[in-house]
Amino acid sequence: MSTLLLSEKKPIVAVLTVDDEARQFRGNRANFRDLVKTGQELDCPVYVVTARDLKLSAKRVQGYLFHPEDKSWRKHWLPLPDVVYNRIPLREDERRPEVRRKIDEVIRHDSIHLFNPCFFNKRRLFEWLKKNKTTKTLVPGTRKMLGPKTLSAMLQQYSSLYLKPESGKAGKGIMLVRLDEGEAKPYRLTIQGDKRKNIVYKTAKLRLLWKRIKAETGSTPYIMQEGIELSSFQGRHFDLRVLVQKTGKGVWMVTGTGARLAGPKRITTHVPQGGSIEDPEKMLIPAFGSDMTQFLLGRVKSNAVLIAKQIEKESGFLLGEMSMDLGVDTDGRLWFFEANAKPMKFDEPHIRKKSLERIVQYSQFLSRQPKVRT
Structure with a gap:
């Protein structure tokens, strides 16, 4: 060889x-x-x-x-x-x-x-997408987690928030906080623990909530993100994993779309956190019907390409692939949650084969291009 x-x-x-x-x-x-x-x-x-x-x-x-x-x-x-x-x-x-x-x-x-010179930072991704009038409508309310005051203000606005490490991977470190002012202990924090068990902490005091959050996060930078009411399948929410890659002609295209169904009582859909790999149509049809499902999957493809182009433009880097997590809420609206510059391999065989071919074909295309200094 x-x-x-x-x-x-x-x-x-x-x-x-x-x-x-x-x-x-x-x-x-x-x-x-x-x-x-x-x-x-x-x-x-x-x-x-x-x-x-x-x-x-x-x-x-x-x-x-x-x-x-x-x-x-x-x-x-x-x-x-x-x-x-x-x-x-x-x-x-x-x-x-x-x-x-x-x-x-x-x-x-x-x-x-x-x-793909480096990993993405979650907070920067949202900032980049907010700079485009089309992609900014896909971004949930997101802010850097700075202290109890910003947390309280976000909870008053959205009532449920996901707390995510800026540089997280595979769902590790994600927490869910809810505010229900009708409860004696209105603050409820769900920490996704190991072995597929959640830790739930309730308190009446913002100060104690913040103390518990900081015990989990330490010095790791976090973002706070609006909790979206996602579509569900048999009582468990799901989202869509989309692999977007450049082709042998150097243009962005969707290589494949898969669905990830949250494990029982889990707060994220990541497979290492108990999620399962599912067919997108199987997840969407019970909630939206066949025609609307095809329409939604078409919108997922077109929006995923827009997102990839916007991320590449704002990052200033040469990119050839990314995976992204998109959610469909109960009203059929699309939301962007995450993009990964080092996609984990898709287990769906038809996506896997095409993804490998596109990496090689895009590399062949690049090799024929003069080097452009940025």
Whole structure:
């Protein structure tokens, strides 16, 4: 395989990660293996490289190739890539100064393209979307969580709020707070605990509510977000996961839409938090009927593309893919909740196959474009 890479000139793609003393490199190995395989199928060599080994001043670098005969990853000397696809798996790895320097070095390189240079920050996402008159209508009321006064003001306005870490992942750290002024203890905080059990805290005093919230959040920056009454299926709310990617022509398109159904009594739909993978039509038809469901799914696609374009424009980064969470409320209105610059792989087989092909096809497209300095 390495000799193939070094022979005729083809677009070469490097999947960027970081090294790991115990396991060679970090990241989703099954995903990396599938990318290497898809590259072979599309005549576009793909290898995995760590930030430490990606030496841009050299003509060749040490990268990893998968060997299916013994299911192992081995190091090879390989050509410098034309395109770098950032799949560094953890925010803390991406924040390391030497890793940030390497990413910046690739961005400044005369000919190598890099897309999806960093994770998104939730608060900035909402700020970016509010700058466009179309996408701002999709954004729930959102503010930075600063103190008990801002929390109280938001609760008076919306009565239920989701509290989310600005740089969260997979639903970790999300809490739900409700205000019911008819109750003896009007403040109710639901903390999504491990093992699929919730912790519920009730109090009559804002000061005590804030103290309990701070015990959970510590110094982690949080946002407060209007609680939306989402459509439900058999008494459990659901939302839609949409994968949006650039094609081999460099244009944004929806690769696939899946549904995620919240686990029993859970406050989010994330699968690691007890949610399940479902078919969007199965979720929507009982609430809206067949015709309205098709209309809604069409709107989900068109709005997801608008959102992707707006995020790319405002971020100033070159982006090639993102997943996003969109909700449909009980009135059929669409809402944007989250976007992820490092999408977890979709388990739906038809989405999975197309998503891998689009990564490679977009990389091939990028390799043919002159490098534009931003």
